[in-house]
Amino acid sequence: MPTDTVEDYLKAIYRIESRGGPPVSTSQIAEALEKTPATVTSMVETLADRGLLSREKYKGVELTPAGEVAALEVVRRHRLIESFLAEQLDYEPTEVHDEADALEHHVSEEFTRRVERLLDYPAADPHGDPIPPADLSTPEDSGTTLVAALEPGERGTVVRVSDRDPDVLEFLVDADITPGTTVEVVEVTSFGLVTVRTDGGDEHGLPEAVADRVYVRRAADSTAATDGQEAGDA
Ligand SMILES: [Zn+2]
Structure with a gap:
């Protein structure tokens, strides 16, 4: 096999x-x-x-613990390759995933370590997914989905966008909803359309399936504390 x-x-x-x-x-x-x-x-x-x-x-x-170590090894390679492609080879965020899927099976641990050093030990890949460190300890998974994290009127920082669906990712990149962006939830309709306002003041209507791919951390000064809020400082 x-x-x-x-x-x-x-x-x-x-x-x-x-x-x-x-x-x-x-x-x-x-x-x-x-x-x-x-x-x-x-x-x-x-x-x-x-x-x-x-x-x-x-x-x-x-x-199993052995299975998790093997999985973390390949996840680490994948996310470091994505970061390398984006930062050093000027790949677009929407292009890195498929390329990394192909390359991840064919690079050595030494290559991976050198990429990591070249990039100065990044904590997250271009989508915001955490990069497992060389000791393969489980990276802290940061962020909660947009609607779960923020009530209308609250603001948060995008920490991660899912790279599963290239169309969704392209939509988000075009709307400038990428890791590091501050977003405010303006309104959530009964049928799941989420209106958000970004840093620049632009408003975007996100269908539920898109909003579910955006992970945020609530801003500290956001009003109305929510139970079950995930803490994180990554
Ligand atoms: Zn990926």
């Missing part, structure tokens, strides 16, 4: 776990990797036999 395939599975499972926690179902993996459930089921069996996944009947799978 090619290493690329194993790494893609582990990375996909890691991503799903870091958003919603384990267990991860076969259908979630199938959707993320655009494979049939039958293909995923047999691959999951192989990965479990190798000690990279543990299975819970009818519930799904979870990365």
Whole structure:
């Protein structure tokens, strides 16, 4: 079985776990990797036999500690390559993901360390996803989705935008909603349209599916404290 395939599975499972926690179902993996459930089921069996996944009947799978280390290795390579492409080779934010998906399977640990040093140990990739450090400790996942984090009238800083869907990412980049931007939620309609105002005063209507890809941290001076607010200083 090619290493690329194993790494893609582990990375996909890691991503799903870091958003919603384990267990991860076969259908979630199938959707993320655009494979049939039958293909995923047999691959999951192989990965479990190798000690990279543990299975819970009818519930799904979870990365074992060995599986998580292997996943973090490839996530680290992916995010450092994305940063390298954006900063050193002038790739657009919308272009780096696919290129990194291809390259991540073919670079050495030494190459990865040199890229990291060249970029002066970045904490996050161009989308704001945290880069696991060389010791492969789990990076702190920062930010909460826009609507969960901010009430209308509240402001926050964009810490991460999901790079899963290139069209969504392009929309967000065009609207200047990228990591570091301050946004204020102006209104949320009953059917999920979220109007936000950016730093420059521009207003954008984000469909629910787009708003869900934007992760923010509430500004300290934002009014009305919300329960369950995630703290972070990354
Ligand atoms: Zn990516």
